[in-house]
Each structure stands twice: as C-alpha cells, then as structure tokens.
Amino acid sequence: MSLKLYAHPFSSYSQKALIALYENAIPFEYRMLEDADAAREWTELWPIKRFPVLVDGERTVFEATAIIEYLDARHPGPVRMIAGDGVETRMLDRFFDNYVHHPMQKIVLDHLRPEGQRDAYGVGEAREMLDRAYAWLDQRMAGQEWAVDGGFGMADCAAAPALFYADWVHPIGDSFAQARAYRQRLLARPSIARAVDEGRPYRSYFPPGAPDRD
Numbered sequence: 001m002s003l004k005l006y007a008h009p010f011s012s013y014s015q016k017a018l019i020a021l022y023e024n025a026i027p028f029e030y031r032m033l034e035d036a037d038a039a040r041e042w043t044e045l046w047p048i049k050r051f052p053v054l055v056d057g058e059r060t061v062f063e064a065t066a067i068i069e070y071l072d073a074r075h076p077g078p079v080r081m082i083a084g085d086g087v088e089t090r091m092l093d094r095f096f097d098n099y100v101h102h103p104m105q106k107i108v109l110d111h112l113r114p115e116g117q118r119d120a121y122g123v124g125e126a127r128e129m130l131d132r133a134y135a136w137l138d139q140r141m142a143g144q145e146w147a148v149d150g151g152f153g154m155a156d157c158a159a160a161p162a163l164f165y166a167d168w169v170h171p172i173g174d175s176f177a178q179a180r181a182y183r184q185r186l187l188a189r190p191s192i193a194r195a196v197d198e199g200r201p202y203r204s205y206f207p208p209g210a211p212d213r214d
Contacts, residue, residue: 003028007052010202012161022191024077083150092155111207
C-alpha cells in the first residue's frame with residue numbers, strides 16, 4: 001500500500017481529505033497522529049506541523065485541497081472530484097474554506113485563549129461572516145443537490161466538515177432552510193457519515209463544548 005495519510009479523525013481538514021478517500025474507496029494507511037511514531041514521522045515530513053499530509057511513495061502532499069486534487073489526478077475513482085473545467089469546483093472549495101471554515105475556527109480557537117486575552121471583536125466579525133456565508137449558500141443551494149452541478153465532488157468534501165462544525169458554534173438559522181437541508185444531505189452521505197463517526201469519540205475535546213446532536 002503506497003498511500004499514507006497523516007491525520008486525526010476529529011480534525012476538520014483531515015475529514016475533508018478522508019471523505020475523498022472514502023468516497024472512492026481508495027486504499028491507504030491511516031497514520032493517526034495520536035500514535036507517537038506517526039506523529040514523529042509527520043513532524044519530519046512537514047515541520048509546519050499542520051495536517052493532513054499525504055505520502056505516495058516518494059511524493060509528499062500537504063493541504064487538504066491539494067491532497068484531493070492529487071488523488072483525483074493520480075488515483076481517480078468513479079466519483080470525480082473536479083467537475084468540468086474545475087473553476088466552479090475550486091471557487092466553491094475556496095468559499096467553504098475561507099468563509100465558513102476559517103471563521104468557524106476563529107470562534108473555536110478563541111475558547112482556548114486565556115481569560116482576559118480573548119478576542120471578542122474578532123469573534124463578532126467571524127459570526128458576521130458566517131451569517132453572510134449562510135445567506136449566500138442558501139441562495140446557491142436552491143434547487144441544487146450538491147455544491148456544483150457536476151455532482152458530488154471536492155467542494156462538497158470542503159463543505160461537509162466546515163458546515164458540520166460551523167453549525168455547532170454558530171447555528172444555521174431556520175431562515176436558511178436550503179443551507180440547512182444541504183448540511184443534512186452531506187451528513188447522510190456514507191463517506192461523510194464514516195468520517196463523522198470516526199471523530200465521535202473525541203467530541204469531549206471540542207473547546208466550546210459539543211452539542212448533543214449530529
């Protein structure tokens with residue numbers, strides 16, 4: 001088995017890459033970063049110490065988007081991750097990472113700051129961004145099953161963990177029915193349900209506290 005993925009099951013960006021692997025049943029060795037040996041290998045491969053990291057023989061690929069694109073090019077399966085010319089897919093991938101995932105992480109990480117050093121202004125900005133993102137997504141998903149017309153792909157791999165955790169820290173309101181329904185469709189897809197279930201034992205570590213749902 002040539003593919004190795006260094007990741008953690010509760011990590012949102014790890015889940016993004018895992019969903020692509022599971023979606024096409026691509027064989028790989030899961031180097032879970034709770035293991036000391038795996039963590040040491042990961043640090044040597046990528047001293048920036050961010051995950052996931054994919055190793056394919058002599059090739060090392062970091063960043064979840066790049067990993068998914070690499071898999072689609074070098075280990076393609078029946079579900080193609082990049083539709084058409086790729087512009088729509090990449091645009092939506094950036095939307096979910098930059099305007100849902102990033103503000104969600106801002107809110108989560110603020111809970112790890114010591115009392116007196118929290119960034120209330122930054123958290124307020126993050127919540128405003130999420131509201132704008134939810135509103136845009138709600139319009140986008142009207143009459144649409146997946147993020148891009150070509151079918152399930154990389155943009156949905158990005159959407160799933162972003163919306164999953166974002167709704168925990170800043171719920172998608174009832175007024176955004178299309179966005180809420182899209183999140184539910186994502187969570188019902190087997191590859192995503194598997195990634196969510198693998199992270200379930202770690203929910204007590206969620207800094208703001210995990211809700212009793214999903």
